[in-house]
Each structure stands twice: as C-alpha cells, then as structure tokens.
Amino acid sequence: MKRMATDNGPNHGAAAAEAMDDPVPGWVRAAAAGDARAWEQLVDRYDALLWSICRAFRMSDDDAADATQLTWLRLLENLGRIRDPQRLAGWLATTCRRECLASLRRSRSSVTVDDEHLDWLLGGVGPADQPLLVADQYAVLWQAFQRLSQWCQRVLRALVINAEDGPPSYRLAALELQRPVGSLGPTRARCLDQLRKLLDSGGI
Amino acid sequence: MSTEDPTARADGEPAVTLGELDDAGLLAALREMLSHDEPPPAWSADLAKGSYGWQALDAELAVLTADSGLATAQSVVRSGTASRLVVFDAADLSLEIEIEPGDRADSWRLIGQLSPGTPARIQVRQQRAEPVWVAADDRGRFTADHLVGAPLSLICARDGMRTAVTEWIPLG
Numbered sequence: 067m068k069r070m071a072t073d074n075g076p077n078h079g080a081a082a083a084e085a086m087d088d089p090v091p092g093w094v095r096a097a098a099a100g101d102a103r104a105w106e107q108l109v110d111r112y113d114a115l116l117w118s119i120c121r122a123f124r125m126s127d128d129d130a131a132d133a134t135q136l137t138w139l140r141l142l143e144n145l146g147r148i149r150d151p152q153r154l155a156g157w158l159a160t161t162c163r164r165e166c167l168a169s170l171r172r173s174r175s176s177v178t179v180d181d182e183h184l185d186w187l188l189g190g191v192g193p194a195d196q197p198l199l200v201a202d203q204y205a206v207l208w209q210a211f212q213r214l215s216q217w218c219q220r221v222l223r224a225l226v227i228n229a230e231d232g233p234p235s236y237r238l239a240a241l242e243l244q245r246p247v248g249s250l251g252p253t254r255a256r257c258l259d260q261l262r263k264l265l266d267s268g269g270i
Numbered sequence: 271m272s273t274e275d276p277t278a279r280a281d282g283e284p285a286v287t288l289g290e291l292d293d294a295g296l297l298a299a300l301r302e303m304l305s306h307d308e309p310p311p312a313w314s315a316d317l318a319k320g321s322y323g324w325q326a327l328d329a330e331l332a333v334l335t336a337d338s339g340l341a342t343a344q345s346v347v348r349s350g351t352a353s354r355l356v357v358f359d360a361a362d363l364s365l366e367i368e369i370e371p372g373d374r375a376d377s378w379r380l381i382g383q384l385s386p387g388t389p390a391r392i393q394v395r396q397q398r399a400e401p402v403w404v405a406a407d408d409r410g411r412f413t414a415d416h417l418v419g420a421p422l423s424l425i426c427a428r429d430g431m432r433t434a435v436t437e438w439i440p441l442g
Contacts, residue, residue, distance in 0.1 A: 097322075100325070100327060102319075102322050105319065105322040106319045106322075109315050109318045109319050110315060113310050113314055113315045113318055114309055114310055116310075117308075117309070117310035117314060118303065118306050118307055119306075121306035121308065122302070122303075122305075122306040127311070131311075131314060131317075132421075132440060134310070134314060134318070135314075135317060135318060135321070135397060135421060136421055136438060136440055138318040138321055139321055139324070139397070139421055139423075139438040140437075140438065142321060142322065142324060142325055143326075143331060143423075143435070143437060143438065145325075165440075168440075169440070172339065172440075203287070203288055204303060206288060207288055207299060207300070207303055208303060211300070211303070222297075222300055222304075223304055223307075225297065226297055226298075226300045226301035226304055226305075227301070227304060227305070233294075234297065254293075255293075258293055258296060258297075261296065262289075262296075265288050265289065266289065
C-alpha cells in the first residue's frame with residue numbers, strides 16, 4: 067500500500083491553536099464512519115487543489131478529470147487509515163501527483179508535451195529558473211494562499227501573472243488593480259508577510 | 271540537494287522548503303501554482319461527492335500488488351498483446367484479473383481467478399456505471415463483460431469470510 071510519509075514536527079502554540087480550528091480532521095473521521103456530508107465538505111475544500119495539480123502537468127481535461135477522480139477514490143478507500151489528517155491536503159496532493167505521473171506513463175506515446183518537459187515531469191531535472199515544489203509543499207502553499215484576504219490574493223496574483231519570465235511588472239499589475247504603482251511595493255510586502263505567517267502556522 | 275534530504279520524496283522529487291524562500295522565491299512558487307489555477311468544472315466535485323456511495327465499510331482492502339498496465343502504451347503495443355494483468359492481495363485472498371478489449375469499441379472484459387479457488391460473489395464496480403454481481407465458480411473463476419472506461423474496483427463476498435474490496439484502478 068502506498069503509505070505517505072509525513073513529518074510530525076513540534077506542535078508549537080500557534081500550530082496547536084490552528085489545529086483546534088481546523089475542521090478537516092473531524093471531517094475525515096466522520097466520513098470514515100459513514101457521514102456523507104463530511105465527505106462533501108472535503109470535496110468542496112480540495113477539488114480545486116487536485117485540479118490545479120493536474121493542470122500543472124498540462125494534462126487534457128479528460129486526463130485531469132480521471133486523475134482527480136481516482137485521487138478521490140484513493141482517499142475514500144483510505145479514510146480510516148489517514149495517519150495525519152491535519153496534513154490531508156499534502157496527502158491528497160502527493161496522491162494526485164502520483165496518479166498524474168502514472169497517467170502520463172500510460173499514455174506516453176500520445177502526450178503532446180515536448181520531450182524536455184516530459185522528462186522533467188517524470189522526475190528529471192527541472193528548468194533552472196523554476197523551483198519545484200514537492201506535492202505537500204504545494205498543498206501547504208495552496209492552503210495558505212486561500213486563507214489570505216481577497217485583496218492580498220488579487221494583488222499577489224496580479225503581480226505574478228504579469229511577471230512572465232522576469233520580475234513582476236508593477237505597471238501592469240497597477241493597471242489591473244487600479245491602484246497607484248507606488249502603493250504596490252508596500253502592499254506586496256504586507257501580503258507576503260501575511261502569507262509567511264500563514265505558512266509558519268501551517269507547520270512546514 | 272543531498273540524496274539523504276529527509277524532505278525529498280520517494281519518487282525522486284527535489285525538496286524546496288517554503289520557509290527558506292526569499293520574496294523572489296516565494297513569488298516564483300506562487301507563479302508556478304497560480305498559472306494553473308483555473309477552477310475545476312462543476313461536474314468534477316459532483317462526481318467526487320457521488321463516489322461516496324462506493325465506500326465499503328467493514329471490508330478488508332485487497333491492495334494492488336501488480337499491474338502490467340503501468341507499462342507505457344508503447345511497450346504494450348510492442349509486446350503484441352493488448353491484455354493487462356492485475357493482481358490484488360488481501361491477507362487470505364488473492365484476486366488475479368486479466369483485462370482485455372471487449373467486442374465493442376470502448377468496452378472491456380475481465381477474466382478473474384481467486385486464490386484460494388473457492389466459490390464467491392463478485393461485485394464489479396465502476397464509476398459512472400451500475401454495479402454488477404457475477405458468480406465465481408467452485409474453482410474461483412469468474413468473468414465480467416461490458417466494462418466501461420472508468421475506474422474499477424471489485425468486491426469479493428465469500429460465505430463465512432470477511433468481505434474483501436480491491437483498490438480502485440484506472441481503466442480505459
């Protein structure tokens with residue numbers, strides 16, 4: 067059985083308080099015991115995360131859907147065995163990534179991705195300028211980002227989407243956000259600080 | 271990155287610790303994540319929610335221990351055979367199934383063998399399809415036709431024994 071290794075780091079005060087507010091472990095327990103509503107909560111919370119991971123592999127919609135559904139079925143068959151429900155997002159992300167890799171291997175002859183990118187996806191070295199996030203780090207980042215204020219999400223999204231291969235374009239981001247260019251630096255710093263706090267309390 | 275890095279994963283991915291990233295690194299990580307951020311189609315969550323009905327409470331899980339379908343499409347074509355051999359193992363039961371294309375396009379059939387070879391009732395479950403019961407004969411052999419291209423799992427019910435359920439495998 068594919069067991070997911072998780073780090074059980076020290077439970078600092080902030081993380082413990084965070085854990086008390088986290089509904090996910092309760093949902094996992096309830097869903098394992100036959101509570102359909104708890105299962106639906108889990109799906110509502112994490113389906114977008116799985117889809118995002120599949121899309122990062124440049125899979126077609128059909129293949130992404132297959133990998134996503136299989137990931138949910140894997141969770142269903144393992145609900146009673148999840149070792150660390152507080153890190154369920156990481157478990158889901160790792161499982162989804164493995165389903166995507168398996169799917170790519172099965173259909174290698176029909177993948178439209180170029181060879182260099184495919185080698186990277188199958189475990190080779192990535193493009194030098196792009197960090198590779200392990201699946202559970204991706205999940206932690208994704209969760210922390212969702213918990214930022216709507217405004218910070220918009221600001222950071224505008225800054226990174228307009229960056230292409232270089233540094234963020236403050237001018238383009240300012241146009242998109244309809245804010246003065248000069249205000250973006252301090253806003254960016256504030257939002258990244260907030261993101262770091264959320265990442266720290268997420269226990270990475 | 272050291273190969274003994276405890277945060278490196280078994281499938282060989284290098285590890286990046288988010289807490290170690292500077293602002294530029296964090297923004298780059300965000301870009302990697304946000305460039306694939308289209309919301310899933312509405313039916314995705316609906317289908318996943320509907321899958322809850324497949325939960326087999328109190329059944330013993332028969333795990334996948336072999337699947338020749340994990341080979342690449344190219345190697346399957348080269349070997350000249352289109353059938354796929356899959357094995358699931360539980361504590362006191364093994365299910366071997368051979369999956370091959372069916373009579374119609376986009377359909378499959380399976381031929382199964384239980385070990386030990388005893389009679390049983392086998393439920394063939396597939397997402398987006400109705401479950402079907404077939405009988406395993408007194409030597410533990412069974413077949414099922416008209417499988418669709420959707421994830422597959424089997425339940426094996428034997429008199430006086432705990433019900434076994436296989437892991438889900440992709441099909442099609």
